[in-house]
Amino acid sequence: MEVIKFLLALTCLLLVYSEAVPFCDKKELxxxxxxxxxxxxxxxxxxxxxxxxxxxxxxxxxxxxxxxxKTDSVLEVSGLDYEACETSRPIKEYRDGNTTIELECCGHFYFISGAPGHCEKGQKLDIFVNPDLVCYWRTRPLGYPH
Known part of the structure; x- marks a missing residue:
């Protein structure tokens, strides 16, 4: 009987917790x-x-x-190299023309073009992944209320 009460209490706790935690849909952008x-x-x-x-x-x-x-690439760089449009010290370099990068952790991600002069003309991107937003990827159907 105690096991049943424990399992029932655990189930209720999980149900309440699952509604209190924000669920997010991973975006493919x-x-x-x-x-x-x-x-x-x-x-x-x-x-x-x-x-x-x-x-x-x-x-x-x-x-x-x-x-x-053939003419361009994507460089992931530090914040300082982003501001300076410095292409000589990339963290990572992507040259395939169809690059998909997963934002695996929180904080800033800085990307610039590897083509000469492109970054200076604005071909750069600063992304911020919010460390305060804890999301659990949606495992229930999208139409399910939350």
Whole structure:
């Protein structure tokens, strides 16, 4: 009988907890919002303006960069190298033309173009994954109320 009471209490606790914890849908985002948008932008800050249209970046979201891999690349860099448009010390370099990067942890992610002069013309992106937002990826159907 005690085992049944314990299991019932545990089930109730899990049900209450599952409603109190925010559930998030992982987002799969194409940087810039269209098919071949990782190019020199029309305005100097347009990639960050695009990022500001996203409600919140959470751990597990993915960013897809689509670009001409014969003339360009994506470099993940430090904050200092982002500000200076420094391409010589990338954390990671992507050259395939269709790069998908998962935001695996919280904090800032900085991306710049690897093509000469492109970063200085605004081809760069600063993403912030909120460490205060703890999300558990949705495992129930999207229509389920939460």
């Amino acid at each position: 194409v940087v810039g919002g269209n098919e071949t948008s990782w190019t020199i932008p029309l305005s100097n800050n347009s990639f960050n303006e695009w990022a500001n249209t996203i409600d919140e970046f959470v751990q597990g979201d993915t960013l897809t960069f689509r670009f001409d891999n």
